[in-house]
Amino acid sequence: MERRVLITVARDEVAPRFDLATEALLLTVADSGEIVSRKSFLMAHASGDELCDLALSRDIGTVVCGGIEDEYFHYLRWKRIEVIDSVMGPLEPVVSRLAAGALRAGDILFERSVTGV
Amino acid sequence: MTKRFEELIGSDCPDLPALLDSLPMGMVLLDGQGHVIMLNKALEELTGFHRDDVRGLPCRHVLRSRACVQGCPHERPDGPGSSIETDCINRHRRKIPVRITPVRMTDDQNRPVCILDVVEDLTALKEMAARLSQVTGQGQIVGRSPAMEKILRLVPVLAQHSSPVLITGETGTGKDLLAESIHKASPRSREPFVRFSCGPMPSELLDAELFGRAQGETGELKPGRFQQAQGGTLYLSEIADLPLTQQASLARFLDDGIILPAGSAKPIRVNVRLMASTAGSPEKLVQEGRLREDFFHRITAIRLHLPRLKDRGEDLGFLLHHFLAHYAARFKKNITGISPKALRLISCHDFPGNVRELKNIVEFAAMICTEDTIRIEHLPGHLPGIADKPVPSTPSQTRKGLRKST
Numbered sequence: 335m336e337r338r339v340l341i342t343v344a345r346d347e348v349a350p351r352f353d354l355a356t357e358a359l360l361l362t363v364a365d366s367g368e369i370v371s372r373k374s375f376l377m378a379h380a381s382g383d384e385l386c387d388l389a390l391s392r393d394i395g396t397v398v399c400g401g402i403e404d405e406y407f408h409y410l411r412w413k414r415i416e417v418i419d420s421v422m423g424p425l426e427p428v429v430s431r432l433a434a435g436a437l438r439a440g441d442i443l444f445e446r447s448v449t450g451v
Numbered sequence: 452m453t454k455r456f457e458e459l460i461g462s463d464c465p466d467l468p469a470l471l472d473s474l475p476m477g478m479v480l481l482d483g484q485g486h487v488i489m490l491n492k493a494l495e496e497l498t499g500f501h502r503d504d505v506r507g508l509p510c511r512h513v514l515r516s517r518a519c520v521q522g523c524p525h526e527r528p529d530g531p532g533s534s535i536e537t538d539c540i541n542r543h544r545r546k547i548p549v550r551i552t553p554v555r556m557t558d559d560q561n562r563p564v565c566i567l568d569v570v571e572d573l574t575a576l577k578e579m580a581a582r583l584s585q586v587t588g589q590g591q592i593v594g595r596s597p598a599m600e601k602i603l604r605l606v607p608v609l610a611q612h613s614s615p616v617l618i619t620g621e622t623g624t625g626k627d628l629l630a631e632s633i634h635k636a637s638p639r640s641r642e643p644f645v646r647f648s649c650g651p652m653p654s655e656l657l658d659a660e661l662f663g664r665a666q667g668e669t670g671e672l673k674p675g676r677f678q679q680a681q682g683g684t685l686y687l688s689e690i691a692d693l694p695l696t697q698q699a700s701l702a703r704f705l706d707d708g709i710i711l712p713a714g715s716a717k718p719i720r721v722n723v724r725l726m727a728s729t730a731g732s733p734e735k736l737v738q739e740g741r742l743r744e745d746f747f748h749r750i751t752a753i754r755l756h757l758p759r760l761k762d763r764g765e766d767l768g769f770l771l772h773h774f775l776a777h778y779a780a781r782f783k784k785n786i787t788g789i790s791p792k793a794l795r796l797i798s799c800h801d802f803p804g805n806v807r808e809l810k811n812i813v814e815f816a817a818m819i820c821t822e823d824t825i826r827i828e829h830l831p832g833h834l835p836g837i838a839d840k841p842v843p844s845t846p847s848q849t850r851k852g853l854r855k856s857t
Binding site: 344350351353378379382400401402403404419420422440445 | 544
């Protein structure tokens, strides 16, 4: 059975905040982990309400995001949408881990670095 | 870099983390790329992240502040040292109002060492500001013009008494709000404020609506508006629409504090403050025979007149920004102002619908605005001078505008 996933995006990484994301990546993931379809979505403006509407209208089963406010989190959960939040990382590694079925809330996929000023 | 940082400060301050941990406000040390070097204890509590878990990560993913996402504080033209008020979402999914002050730290030869962000939790201050505005804001009515200031100064004084009040003013000037403000500031504020619109309805039904109705053989009373407002305030809007019979009953109530429910021969005493409003001139209504003279003289113990918006001078700009802030928050948009052209166009308008019309215009503009500034194309088409202005309608045009703003 395929599952539909929405990832909030900012530049080439998971958006730090759900309510401020203006882009979303819609994926259809097969049981085998194969990405069956991949579609980018550009929002007219940042809005947590509209992202929730988008998730519901597209029959999304899983939302992947960074920080998310309590009210959105519980609303999506109430609508039986799984929320994998507090995910930090570049988009592609996140998609790969998601496809492998190994993505968990709070996962950090950035390479850590501290450089000079 | 961290080593150099610790070397520079280490001689005078051997235990930097302990020093930062002892401070009551949140602190985050960042490298030149905005990666986290360390958080102090206060910021660990605020964000919900442990310093070891987030070391080396981009700060926008740790602080998750609106400012980080919509325009990094370190890249602002006014530079480090200036504070910004914003909000962040912590690991426990709580949205927290914060003030962030970025500080660029340098050594004694003015070489950059690191960036320090001071993050203050504003929750308590915001709560207090909301509480104070509720207490001193006279309900929801606001104004800065001399005419409105005079009325707002009177509100707390008039609120202490139970004399009837008549509020006059054109439609949309805020008569209902003023009545509610007087009630809220009065000792009756914990009791009900009942609003009744005197629209056209059969006289018998109106009697029952206002004064209650005695039902069946037992005479059980179905409460009317007076009974509902017991101990509080009954506010009748547009009294000129009230039939003369009911006006006589109200005049009797104002004389001796009793009402007669429909279908009952037994008058009852009620403790209600009566307020009323009309958009017309009461004297003219008396002349036309639509308002009983005896009722008019009783209800005008206190009379307040709300001026038209175009007679309220500086209130236009003040209310414009007041409503803008209100609707920006309601629609969760980051609208910070209005363009000079749009402001000029609004200022030239006559506002026959007064404050209500202005409120509607701002609500519309805030609803469709996708940038941080309200421009002419966001204003409703019926405003004079709008029709010939271009409106971004195609998705590509809209997207371009949005791209710029994000």
